[in-house]
Amino acid sequence: MRGQGQEMIYDYIIVGGGSAGSVMAHRLSAKSTNQVLVCEAGQDTPDGNVPPEILDSYPGTAYFDPRFHWTELKVHTEIVSHNRPEERPALRKYEQARVLGGGSSINGQLANRGAPTDYDEWEARGAQGWNWNAVLPYFKKVERDMDFNGPWHGNEGRIPVRRIWPDRWCGHAKAVADAFKSAGYDYIDDQNGEYRDGYFPITISNLYDRRVSAAIGYLDNGTRRRPNLTISAETQVTELLFEGTRCVGVMALVKGKETEFRGNEVILSSGAIHSPAHLLRAGIGPAGALRDLGIEVRANLAGVGQRLMDHPSVSVSSFMKPEARLNGLTRRHILLALRYSSGIEGIPPGDMFVAVVSKSAWHAVGEQVASLLTCVYKTLSETGQVRLTSRDWHVEPLVEFNLMSDRRDLDRLMQGFRQFGAMHLEGALGQAVSDPFPASYSDRVRQIGVVNDKNRRLTKLFAKLLDGPDWLRRYLIDHFIVEGFRFDELMTDDEALEAFIRGAAIGVWHATCTCRMGADGDPMAVTDNQGRVRGVSGLRVVDASLFPCVPCANTNFPTLMTAEKISDMMLSQT
Numbered sequence: 001m002r003g004q005g006q007e008m009i010y011d012y013i014i015v016g017g018g019s020a021g022s023v024m025a026h027r028l029s030a031k032s033t034n035q036v037l038v039c040e041a042g043q044d045t046p047d048g049n050v051p052p053e054i055l056d057s058y059p060g061t062a063y064f065d066p067r068f069h070w071t072e073l074k075v076h077t078e079i080v081s082h083n084r085p086e087e088r089p090a091l092r093k094y095e096q097a098r099v100l101g102g103g104s105s106i107n108g109q110l111a112n113r114g115a116p117t118d119y120d121e122w123e124a125r126g127a128q129g130w131n132w133n134a135v136l137p138y139f140k141k142v143e144r145d146m147d148f149n150g151p152w153h154g155n156e157g158r159i160p161v162r163r164i165w166p167d168r169w170c171g172h173a174k175a176v177a178d179a180f181k182s183a184g185y186d187y188i189d190d191q192n193g194e195y196r197d198g199y200f201p202i203t204i205s206n207l208y209d210r211r212v213s214a215a216i217g218y219l220d221n222g223t224r225r226r227p228n229l230t231i232s233a234e235t236q237v238t239e240l241l242f243e244g245t246r247c248v249g250v251m252a253l254v255k256g257k258e259t260e261f262r263g264n265e266v267i268l269s270s271g272a273i274h275s276p277a278h279l280l281r282a283g284i285g286p287a288g289a290l291r292d293l294g295i296e297v298r299a300n301l302a303g304v305g306q307r308l309m310d311h312p313s314v315s316v317s318s319f320m321k322p323e324a325r326l327n328g329l330t331r332r333h334i335l336l337a338l339r340y341s342s343g344i345e346g347i348p349p350g351d352m353f354v355a356v357v358s359k360s361a362w363h364a365v366g367e368q369v370a371s372l373l374t375c376v377y378k379t380l381s382e383t384g385q386v387r388l389t390s391r392d393w394h395v396e397p398l399v400e401f402n403l404m405s406d407r408r409d410l411d412r413l414m415q416g417f418r419q420f421g422a423m424h425l426e427g428a429l430g431q432a433v434s435d436p437f438p439a440s441y442s443d444r445v446r447q448i449g450v451v452n453d454k455n456r457r458l459t460k461l462f463a464k465l466l467d468g469p470d471w472l473r474r475y476l477i478d479h480f481i482v483e484g485f486r487f488d489e490l491m492t493d494d495e496a497l498e499a500f501i502r503g504a505a506i507g508v509w510h511a512t513c514t515c516r517m518g519a520d521g522d523p524m525a526v527t528d529n530q531g532r533v534r535g536v537s538g539l540r541v542v543d544a545s546l547f548p549c550v551p552c553a554n555t556n557f558p559t560l561m562t563a564e565k566i567s568d569m570m571l572s573q574t
Contacts, residue, residue, distance in 0.1 A: 009228075010037045013250055013263035015237045015278065017042075019556055021269035021542040022214035023142075026158070029229035031571060034168065037230045037261060039252055042068065044233035045215050046224065053451075054105045057331035059210040060362040062106040063475035064449045068099040073273070075399040077506055079383075082364035093446060094399065096273060097511065100233060101215030103271075103509065104556050108334060109211055110355075111161045111203040112560075113139050115195050116376075116555030117348045125343040125548040126519030128529050130314045130565075138564040139192075142557060146207070153191045158217040159560065163190075163201035164335050171324035171432055172358045172370050175334040178428035180338055191339070195350060199338040202355075205556070209331055214560060235259075238393045240266060240539070241281040245298060245414020245540035247282075265538050267531075269563070270457060270513040272545035279399040279515065279526075284536060293391055299535030303524035305397075308384030308514050309550040310507030312376040312403040314413050314500075315440075316421045316487075318433035319466065326359055333359035339377075342412045350552060351378035352416060360439075361449050363456060364463035365563035370422070371439055375508055377552035380406035386514050401485075401507055413501050414494070421491055435474055437482050438490055440504035444483070484558045510555040515545035530569050542566050 012028050014021045016039030029036040042547030045054060053062040062068055063356075075093040097103045103380040122130040125138040146162040149155060156351040166177065166228035177199060181187065186198040205212050223229065231252060241260070250263035268275040272439040277283055283298035285305060290297050326333065336356050341349040357371040386397050417438075423429050448455050465471050478486070485500045517535075518525025527533055531540045544559045551558050 002302065007262065008035065008453050010035045010263040012036045012263055012265050014038045014267045014269055014504075015250060016040065016102065016268065016270035016274070016543070017100045017215065017219075017231065017233070018090065018097065018271060018543070019104045019214040019559045020102075020271060020563040021267075022101060022218040023230070023560055024267055024269060024377055024567050025229060026218035027224065027564070027571065029226050031574070032226075032228055034574075035228050037232060037263065038404055039235040039237050039338070040100050040231065040233045041262070042097070042233065042235055043184075044231065045100045045105065045213070047216070047221050050216065051377045053144040054099070054101070054213065055210050056334075057109075057206055057211060058110050058333055058359070058360075058362070059211070060105060060333070060366070060449070061451055062364070063095060064446075064451060065106075065451075068097055068106050070094075070098045070274075073396045073399070075401060077401045077403050078406050078502060079169050079402050092506070093443070096271065096511075100219070100231070101213035104205070104213040105211075107214060107509065108355075108554070109204045109206050109554055110334070110554040111143065111159070111192075111557050113192050113555040113557055114551030116346065118551035118553070122423055122517075122548045125516075126522050126525060127517040127548050128519070130529060130548075132518070135502050135561055135565065138568070139519045141558065141564050142405075142560045148190055148193060150193070152190075159205050159214070160207040160217075160546065161203050161205055161214055162207065164330055164332055165201055168329045169335050170327045170358050173321050173356055175324060175428040176356045176372070176423075177336060177433035179423045180354055181429055183423070185338060185340065191337070197340045197350060199336055202334060202337045204332065206332070214556075240278060242282065242536070245536045246411050247536060263538075265456045265540060268515075268539070268541045269543045271397055272308065272514045273386055273397065273399055273542055275541050275543055275545045276514040277388065279533065280388050280397075281391060281393060284533060289387060293388055294392055300531070301514055301526050301534060303518075303526045304388040305514050306524065307516065307549075308386055308399070308401060309382055309512050310384070310403065310510045311375045311379055311550065312381070312409050312413060312505045313373055313508050314417055314505045315371040315438075316417060316424065316436055317369055317371040317375045318424050318572070319477065320358070320368055322434050322467070322549045324432040325367055333357060342415065344408055344412065347378055347380075347410045349407070351376070352412060353377040353552070354416070354420060362451060363448070363459035365448075365459040365466065368463055371547075372420045372432060373508075374413060374420055376409045376412050376423070379409060379550055381409050382406075382513070382549070390428035401511075402508060403505055404502065410498065410501060413505060414497050416423055417497065417501065418491055421487065426494035434470070437477055438485050438500055438504065441507050442483055506519075508554075510544075510550060512544040512547045512550040512555055515541045516548050517546050518548065531566050532559055536548050538565075
């Protein structure tokens with residue numbers, strides 16, 4: 001609200017205009033008496049001025065574009081041994097979105113909810129009211145399903161979802177489907193309608209072969225015209241402002257100009273890396289670590305930045321024969337996926353996920369290379385962390401994912417690599433592809449993935465050579481694509497396979513759980529079941545950092561659901 005003769009005091013200041021922030025802005029500003037401000041560090045994406053790279057149904061162009069990233073953010077993915085700091089694994093670039101819509105503006109557009117058991121586990125871990133039956137209405141509220149009706153689906157939501165059916169699949173996708181069928185897996189029409197093992201057309205947040213990000217869906221023209229909503233893009237929040245233990249606003253750089261914003265409540269929607277960093281800089285977190293940096297402790301919350309989670313993954317790639325490549329019927333490159341159960345004791349079924357990637361990059365070589373990306377979706381490794389190395393907001397936090405700190409995650413990736421590697425050697429898939437090889441998302445791959453004329457020329461030449469004689473292709477793959485390990489070696493040598501996976505496995509940009517919801521007595525719970533930060537007032541977290549554990553899903557739709565549910569709670573209390 002605005003007082004006479006006073007500067008604007010917003011009812012809600014949302015720090016981050018990503019998936020959660022877009023939902024919160026839309027829902028909270030629907031009440032005309034709420035004055036709502038969104039502070040987004042990246043650029044705006046208004047209707048009519050959405051960059052074509054973001055609109056593209058194929059996400060590889062936006063994903064590699066540094067205009068849409070936190071370019072200085074780097075992370076450790078391998079386990080960090082604090083007893084042997086000289087053996088610290090290398091830092092990797094991490095493509096965290098910095099643009100309105102957040103990850104939904106650059107991600108793969110997979111509209112995956114996860115398993116009912118995920119959300120029953122959330123409640124069991126202390127997030128009261130977040131079981132499957134409680135969250136399903138909000139998943140339905142998010143979506144406008146273009147293919148299905150019924151009790152599992154929403155038809156009035158802001159985000160359209162659809163599937164690309166098998167008759168439109170390219171040769172590679174059809175061959176993989178045949179391989180899955182031959183392995184005994186069932187075909188499922190609707191991955192979100194029944195949660196069981198099988199392969200299916202993936203559900204995508206996409207309409208008319210164009211991306212529909214959270215910003216496009218929730219911050220449309222009608223929403224932007226609300227006089228009580230302000231979207232401030234290119235606005236980097238540098239500090240949370242407090243009066244005692246009450247958060248009263250933020251300091252920000254608005255296009256380089258320092259500006260103070262005051263509000264009755266501040267909502268952090270900056271993601272599982274930057275939301276805990278904001279809290280830590282404000283003195284909210286583990287007391288010892290804060291004091292070591294000279295930060296005055298405002299609230300001693302041991303869980304801030306701790307138990308970071310992601311889905312570890314590894315790829316078997318191959319050279320697609322020309323007739324198996326994308327057929328021009330869609331820009332989509334992931335047309336189907338497989339959900340399966342590892343059978344490891346004590347783990348719910350459906351713990352594994354294989355994305356069938358029929359184009360690995362935007363360039364000419366990428367059009368020739370396919371991958372089966374095997375992911376541990378019921379992740380057991382929970383030792384990752386986000387922590388500060390400096391009080392200075394310019395300095396990115398230190399991020400340690402510690403993937404596969406639980407041996408069972410490593411074992412499942414080893415089993416998956418060999419199971420799906422063997423599929424490349426026979427049957428329909430063996431006819432569609434050749435020369436399978438272990439793939440790693442290395443710095444070299446990142447560099448050649450940047451969209452520019454040099455890479456376009458280089459890959460065009462290399463692609464012509466790959467389409468040449470078999471002996472030349474094998475030589476080029478062995479000497480210029482494979483990095484360190486050969487496929488046949490990994491299929492037979494356990495030590496080599498473990499070494500490869502430990503070095504090559506990456507998360508799939510599903511950073512979660514660093515400001516977890518939990519019960520009052522849980523010393524690691526950062527927030528309550530409505531995202532309110534413990535020990536302070538006027539401050540809430542609403543994004544994937546709230547998750548008590550990462551669900552068996554691509555995390556965009558669980559994040560949208562979370563924001564829908566919390567905004568509903570907030571509005572019901574006013």
